[in-house]
Amino acid sequence: MSVKRIEAVNDFVIKFANVNGSGSASANELFARAFLRMGIPVSPRNIFPSNIQGLPTWYEVRVSENGWLGRRGGCDLMVAMNPQTWAQDLKEIDPGGYLFYDNTKPLPKSRFREDIHVVGMPLTEISNSAYTLPRERQLFKNIIGLGALAALIGLEPEVIAELIGEQYKGKEKLLKPNLNALQLGLNYAREHLKDAIGLKAKRAYAVGEQIFMEGNAATALGCVYGGATVCAWYPITPSSSVAEAFTNYCSKLRVDKDTGKNKFAIIQAEDELASIGIVTGAGWNGARAFTATSGPGISLMSEFIGLAYFAEIPATIIDVQRGGPSTGMPTRTQQSDLLACAYASHGDTKHVLLFPEDPHECFTMAADCLDLAERLQTPVFLMTDLDIGMNHRLCKPLKWDDARRYDRGKVMTAEMLDAGREFARYKDLDGDGIPFRTYPGTHESKGAYFTRGTSKNPSAIYSEAGPDYQYNMQRLLKKHDFAKTLVPKPLLTPSREPARFGAIYYGSTSPSMNEALESLAQQGIFVNALRVRAFPFADEIQDFVHSHSKVFVIEQNRDAQMKTLLVNEAHINPASLVSILHYDGAPITARFITKEISEIAAALNVRPIKRDKAA
Amino acid sequence: MTYLAKPRLHHPTLKKNAVGYTRRDYEGKVSTLCAGCGHDSISAALIEAFWQLDIQPHRVAKLSGIGCSSKTPDYFLGNSHGFNTVHGRMPSVLTGANLANRDLTYIGVSGDGDSASIGLGQFAHVMRRGVNMAYILENNGVYGLTKGQFSATADKGSKAKKGSVNSDSPVDTVSLALLMGATFVARSFSGDKQQLVPLVKAAIAHPGAAFIDVISPCVAFNNHEGSTKSYDYVRAHNEAVNRLDFWPSREAITAEYREGEVIEVAAGAEGGILKLRKLAADYDPSDKISAITHIARAAQKGEVLTGLLYAAPDAEDLHAHLNTYGAAFNTLGAKELCPGSGVLERINASLR
Ligand SMILES: Cc1ncc(C[n+]2csc(CCOP(=O)(O)OP(=O)(O)O)c2C)c(N)n1
Ligand code: SF4
Ligand SMILES: [Mg+2]
Numbered sequence: 001m002s003v004k005r006i007e008a009v010n011d012f013v014i015k016f017a018n019v020n021g022s023g024s025a026s027a028n029e030l031f032a033r034a035f036l037r038m039g040i041p042v043s044p045r046n047i048f049p050s051n052i053q054g055l056p057t058w059y060e061v062r063v064s065e066n067g068w069l070g071r072r073g074g075c076d077l078m079v080a081m082n083p084q085t086w087a088q089d090l091k092e093i094d095p096g097g098y099l100f101y102d103n104t105k106p107l108p109k110s111r112f113r114e115d116i117h118v119v120g121m122p123l124t125e126i127s128n129s130a131y132t133l134p135r136e137r138q139l140f141k142n143i144i145g146l147g148a149l150a151a152l153i154g155l156e157p158e159v160i161a162e163l164i165g166e167q168y169k170g171k172e173k174l175l176k177p178n179l180n181a182l183q184l185g186l187n188y189a190r191e192h193l194k195d196a197i198g199l200k201a202k203r204a205y206a207v208g209e210q211i212f213m214e215g216n217a218a219t220a221l222g223c224v225y226g227g228a229t230v231c232a233w234y235p236i237t238p239s240s241s242v243a244e245a246f247t248n249y250c251s252k253l254r255v256d257k258d259t260g261k262n263k264f265a266i267i268q269a270e271d272e273l274a275s276i277g278i279v280t281g282a283g284w285n286g287a288r289a290f291t292a293t294s295g296p297g298i299s300l301m302s303e304f305i306g307l308a309y310f311a312e313i314p315a316t317i318i319d320v321q322r323g324g325p326s327t328g329m330p331t332r333t334q335q336s337d338l339l340a341c342a343y344a345s346h347g348d349t350k351h352v353l354l355f356p357e358d359p360h361e362c363f364t365m366a367a368d369c370l371d372l373a374e375r376l377q378t379p380v381f382l383m384t385d386l387d388i389g390m391n392h393r394l395c396k397p398l399k400w401d402d403a404r405r406y407d408r409g410k411v412m413t414a415e416m417l418d419a420g421r422e423f424a425r426y427k428d429l430d431g432d433g434i435p436f437r438t439y440p441g442t443h444e445s446k447g448a449y450f451t452r453g454t455s456k457n458p459s460a461i462y463s464e465a466g467p468d469y470q471y472n473m474q475r476l477l478k479k480h481d482f483a484k485t486l487v488p489k490p491l492l493t494p495s496r497e498p499a500r501f502g503a504i505y506y507g508s509t510s511p512s513m514n515e516a517l518e519s520l521a522q523q524g525i526f527v528n529a530l531r532v533r534a535f536p537f538a539d540e541i542q543d544f545v546h547s548h549s550k551v552f553v554i555e556q557n558r559d560a561q562m563k564t565l566l567v568n569e570a571h572i573n574p575a576s577l578v579s580i581l582h583y584d585g586a587p588i589t590a591r592f593i594t595k596e597i598s599e600i601a602a603a604l605n606v607r608p609i610k611r612d613k614a615a
Numbered sequence: 616m617t618y619l620a621k622p623r624l625h626h627p628t629l630k631k632n633a634v635g636y637t638r639r640d641y642e643g644k645v646s647t648l649c650a651g652c653g654h655d656s657i658s659a660a661l662i663e664a665f666w667q668l669d670i671q672p673h674r675v676a677k678l679s680g681i682g683c684s685s686k687t688p689d690y691f692l693g694n695s696h697g698f699n700t701v702h703g704r705m706p707s708v709l710t711g712a713n714l715a716n717r718d719l720t721y722i723g724v725s726g727d728g729d730s731a732s733i734g735l736g737q738f739a740h741v742m743r744r745g746v747n748m749a750y751i752l753e754n755n756g757v758y759g760l761t762k763g764q765f766s767a768t769a770d771k772g773s774k775a776k777k778g779s780v781n782s783d784s785p786v787d788t789v790s791l792a793l794l795m796g797a798t799f800v801a802r803s804f805s806g807d808k809q810q811l812v813p814l815v816k817a818a819i820a821h822p823g824a825a826f827i828d829v830i831s832p833c834v835a836f837n838n839h840e841g842s843t844k845s846y847d848y849v850r851a852h853n854e855a856v857n858r859l860d861f862w863p864s865r866e867a868i869t870a871e872y873r874e875g876e877v878i879e880v881a882a883g884a885e886g887g888i889l890k891l892r893k894l895a896a897d898y899d900p901s902d903k904i905s906a907i908t909h910i911a912r913a914a915q916k917g918e919v920l921t922g923l924l925y926a927a928p929d930a931e932d933l934h935a936h937l938n939t940y941g942a943a944f945n946t947l948g949a950k951e952l953c954p955g956s957g958v959l960e961r962i963n964a965s966l967r
Contacts, residue, residue: 036967211966221962227952229944230714232707253954261940263952265714265933269707270740277700277707277737284698284708285676286945287715303701397963400956406949439945440676440696440712441719448673450689452699462689 003115004096007198010040010065012076014199017089019082021053027142028059029392030163031149035063036212036394037159039204043069043511045391045587050237050330056085065204069358069394070512073591076199079145086111098197100149102141119196121148126184131177140181147185152197157186211359211397215388216292218359218398219318220245222366223290224253227406228316230289232267232278234297237330238386239320242292243268272297276304276315283314284451286411286439288370290316295324295337298344305379306345307453309476312426312435314373314380314409317341318366321385323585332585333386335507336557341381342535342565348473350480350569352380352487353535357510358388360395361533365488374409376483377437385556387508387587410436417446425449426472427458433479480536487534490541493517495526501601502548504541504577506532506562508587509554515590516597523594525601527552532562537570545572550604552597554580556588633669641666643693647686653805653831653846654684654753658691660808661722661751664815665692675720676712680705680734683760684726684753684831703734706741706750710933713746716943717934720819721748728758731767731786738788742795742824747932749818750797750826752788753805755833756844763836774841789924790910792826793903798930799825800906802921804849805832809858810921816861817923823930830919849919856909856922857900858892891923900925 006012016031018024028044035042043062049055062072077098080089093099095115101107103120112118127141150160161179168175189196220242223231233243243266250264269275275291282289293301298319308315321337323329341353354369356362365382373380410430412423417438423446426435435458438447449460457463458471495517505513510531517529530544545551545566553563560579566572580596582588629637641662646655665675672694679685681702688697700708709723723741730738730752741750756769763776767786774780792800799821803811811829818825830849832838838845843852891900898909906925913920940947 209967211963213966225953225959227947227949229947229952230711232711253958254952256940259941260938262938263940263944263947265937265939265944267710267714267744270736273704274707274710274737274740277704278711278714280700281678281698281708281711281713282715282944283711285712285715287711289711289715304704307701398959400953400959402956404949404953406952408948438696439716441674441716444671444673445694448694448696450697450699453701454699 003117005117005198006076006094006096006098008076009200009202010063010204012063012199013072013074014061014063014077014079015075015089015092016059016061016079017082017085018057018059019084020049020051020055020057022142023139024057024059024081024142026167027146030160030167031146031155032061032392033163033212034150034155034160035201036207037163038156038201039207040065040201041067041069041206041210041394043393045071045387047586048331056082063201065206067206068511068515068590070510070515071587071589072515073589077197079149081145098199100152100197117196119152119193121145121188121193126188127181130181130184136177140177143178143181144185144188147182148189148193149185150182151186151189152193153199154201156203157182207394209397210394212392212394213359214241214390214392215356215359215362215384216241216320216390217245218362219292219366219382219384219389221249221398222363223316223370224249225363225400226288226367226370228288228290228370229263230265230278230282230287231291232269232275232289233292234269234272234275236294236297238322238390239292239294239297239318241390242318242320272300273304276301276317279315279317280304280308280313283308283373284440288314288316288374288406290318290370292318292320294320294322295340296327298337298340302345305351306347306349308379309345309349309351310347310453311451312377312437313451314377316366316369316373316380316382318382318384320389321383329585331386333508333587334556334583334585335383335385335509336559336561336583338383338557338561338565341383344379350477350536352376352378352480352483353383354381354488355383355506355533356388357507357531358393358395360398362388363398368488371407372483372486375407375434375486376479377409377434378479383507385508410434412436412438412442412447414443417443423447424458425460426456426475428475428478432482433475433477434482435475484536484538487536487538489538490533490544491531492544493529493531495528496521497526499526499528500549501525501527501597502544502551503527503529503554503597504532504544504551504562504566505529505554509556512588512590512593513554516593519590519594520597523598525598527597535565535569537566541566542570542572545570545576548576550578551576552578552580552600554588554593556582558583632666634671636666636672638662638666640694641672641692643688643690646690648683649835651834652683653755653829653833654687655690656805656808657751657753657811657829657831658687660811660815662691663808663812664819667812668816668819670720670819674718675722677722677724678705678709678712679724680726680729681760682726682729682758683833685724685729687753688722688724703729703732704737705729706734706737706746709748710741710744710746713748713933714939715945717747717939718943721746722819723748723750725750725752726759726766727752727754727756727768727788728766731788735767735786739791739795742792742797742826744933745796745798745824745931745936747823747934748825749815749821750824751815752826752828753831754788754828754844755831755837756842757833757837759833759836763833770843773843774839776836776839787910787914788828789826790907793907793925796824797826798823798927800925801826801923802828802830802919804830804853804919804921806846806850807853807921810855813859813861814923817859817926820861821926821930823927823932852917852919854895854913854918854920856895856898856920856924858894859923860890860892894922901928903927
């Protein structure tokens with residue numbers, strides 16, 4: 001029986017199974033970048049444990065000339081370098097796919113599968129005979145493997161050599177042995193493994209102007225462009241690299257040329273209680289401030305978030321979501337903090353959330369958050385996740401309009417006070433629920449007020465009177481409602497043909513959803529898709545649901561948190577929503593969405609037998 | 616209790632300070648604390664200190680946590696912005712506020728529950744960072760606002776009003792502040808205005824983290840026999856190491872001390888002068904190590920050591936550590952902060 005062979009050009013999934021800390025990361029990244037240089041879109045994902053050395057890690061590379069950048073599901077080629085996960089890795093390969101492994105020590109036939117193609121290469125042997133130091137042997141084994149894969153798949157060796165050259169610019173001593181190792185791999189594969197793999201890379205022109213960037217770095221840059229001067233944080237995966245990138249960018253872009261002084265202050269606080277406190281203090285005093293954290297940090301910050309909501313203090317909170325509850329799956333992705341953030345803190349609270357889909361939106365929305373927080377005088381959350389934050393993603397180039405000025409919101413100045421403008425800190429003067437504030441130190445006799453988390457009257461005087469409290473709470477509600485006119489609008493992707501079904505999705509689900517919509521259309525299942533980009537919900541979302549008989553809500557959490565918010569806050573009948581939930585910690589795949597929707601659609605399309613009219 | 620504002624009728628003869636304000640201009644709302652509460656005396660000392668220092672009230676920001684003590688910023692400097700934050704976490708809010716605008720004077724008011732119980736972490740870290748502020752801890756050994764439970768500064772063996780005895784060791788806030796890196800550390804007593812006002816003035820002028828632990832009896836819950844934070848107890852056990860005078864500038868110094876009794880210590884921000892009259896012959900407030908030992912010995916003897924315990928001659932603050940820009944961050948806009956589209960194009964190019 002001949003085994004089927006997956007043949008594909010510029011459209012496949014390759015997965016590397018590695019051991020954490022073995023130096024595989026840099027070779028993996030070179031591999032992914034080589035596709036980009038050949039004009040082929042690629043989307044790599046690190047799947048890693050909460051550990052520094054010794055545990056399994058994976059690097060999954062989606063290659064797609066069509067530009068599908070989400071996880072597809074399945075695996076066409078497994079590069080199995082970790083004996084510990086061998087059995088699990090072997091299982092993941094699609095029938096007709098390939099297994100590439102180090103056959104220095106031969107394995108019995110029973111350790112393989114009949115329905116896949118096994119490509120062995122004595123990587124350790126080649127590396128050991130070429131190098132003597134144990135560290136070199138380990139590191140160059142990765143590069144030898146990279147050379148072999150390049151030959152097998154058709155990645156242009158010059159492109160990889162160029163990338164290695166860029167990596168070791170100024171460190172010529174390291175450059176040569178790397179290029180040698182690459183050549184060793186190329187030579188071996190050309191000689192011994194001719195046409196062993198049916199997956200091919202072919203130069204294309206599908207990358208264009210796009211950039212390749214991590215979401216957390218884009219978020220940090222958005223905070224630089226958006227004018228944040230104070231950053232307070234406490235290390236937590238997967239958010240730490242936001243603060244680290246902010247530090248990095250600021251040291252290049254925010255040091256005053258004349259004085260050498262910093263136009264930023266970054267505090268690695270003692271905990272998240274302090275980071276949000278610092279942000280609150282800075283926001284109260286008129287500086288743009290943000291913190292970056294993940295679920296456990298949000299839990300700790302809750303009391304302060306309530307204070308900032310009730311006392312009306314701007315704060316930008318970046319939540320790079322990971323698997324919860326508790327420590328949960330600290331290095332896996334999820335969209336499971338929606339409710340925790342939307343209603344963070346005790347008492348009646350509601351917060352503004354933004355949902356970026358990729359680094360491009362992380363950049364623009366981070367800057368938007370800083371504007372919104374000051375315009376609305378309230379905490380605003382940027383809800384990213386590990387999948388967007390910690391992986392390089394191909395996306396539109398970042399854009400900034402030089403005419404853009406920061407929206408500092410309603411701030412009453414000394415001039416306005418001198419001109420006799422009415423100032424009452426918590427009074428709605430304009431009908432949008434947003435009062436004026438003053439910065440401390442503004443005026444010698446007017447505009448000072450006392451900020452507190454306790455109830456107060458419109459002039460900020462302590463008051464436990466029922467009507468004062470209710471006026472304030474109603475105004476906050478009005479302000480929240482007004483926020484829906486300011487936040488990013490949902491985006492509609494209409495189907496090619498009239499559709500009964502709708503789908504609502506958000507954040508990092510976006511690229512897999514795009515691919516799933518196309519797969520579904522090819523099966524004749526047409527779905528209008530609406531990407532929700534913010535809470536509070538724009539009215540369009542309600543209209544969208546009402547114009548479809550069923551709307552799928554695709555999420556990466558167990559409890560259908562977006563659905564809950566839609567039902568609660570957009571007054572949508574839960575019967576019109578069908579949840580599709582993915583929450584195993586790995587990013588959602590296009591195949592998963594396609595399968596779920598097609599199965600449910602099939603079931604819904606079955607006409608029920610005519611019921612008794614009396615029923 | 617009354618929420619009425621005080622009448623603001625200015626008497627034409629009320630004395631004005633150098634910036635044209637009378638003492639009344641430094642007052643706040645009518646206090647709602649119990650009559651005789653130590654905290655009110657501290658508010659009075661703050662009013663006096665700010666008036667004497669010729670600081671315009673609106674250039675001060677007052678921050679506090681939660682508790683009877685933390686309510687007091689409403690009762691002084693009514694023309695300043697104030698912020699009653701959350702329990703135990705005033706230090707972080709003050710840190711952020713200070714980063715946003717380095718040009719104001721920051722005063723933090725807290726209680727012993729606020730700073731030594733729930734807020735011990737933030738208390739320690741704000742001292743480590745050297746935030747430029749005057750941090751006043753109004754220490755009564757109990758949670759006043761929640762009706763008299765022991766706080767973490769209650770001495771071992773001290774008796775609660777209802778009779779229970781505290782068996783936990785106390786947190787000594789001055790020692791802790793010293794160990795954490797505060798550059799100005801003092802202890803005083805709400806009942807000793809003569810000592811407290813100059814200390815507060817010096818703390819405000821100090822260009823770094825200044826901390827004063829003020830024993831401030833709670834008449835409602837901790838002023839009985841068996842308490843170590845009652846008026847009687849503190850009066851009987853007060854051991855002042857020195858008496859301080861503070862002048863904002865050199866010219867004002869009057870030589871009223873006898874030679875040999877007086878030492879000069881760390882200058883304040885604008886070159887102010889601290890003069891200390893030594894009461895304990897062997898006490899040197901510029902020597903941190905010996906200060907720590909001295910405090911520990913006094914505690915062992917059951918003394919309440921007061922006075923200026925430590926002032927670093929070379930204090931620096933967080934802004935110096937972070938090398939921050941001279942202008943207040945809250946005055947900077949897109950022009951000063953945004954790198955612009957040209958730079959972004961270059962960043963884009965580096966990401967291809
Ligand atoms: C998170 C939180 N827990 C508990 C409280 C209740 N609470 C209010 S004041 C206070 C104690 C205040 O004690 P202290 O700081 O010594 O101030 P005092 O009233 O003695 O001046 C407590 C426990 C609170 N406000 N917030
Ligand atoms: S309860 Fe104690 S601390 Fe509170 S106001 Fe009364 S005397 Fe002061
Ligand atoms: Mg107390």
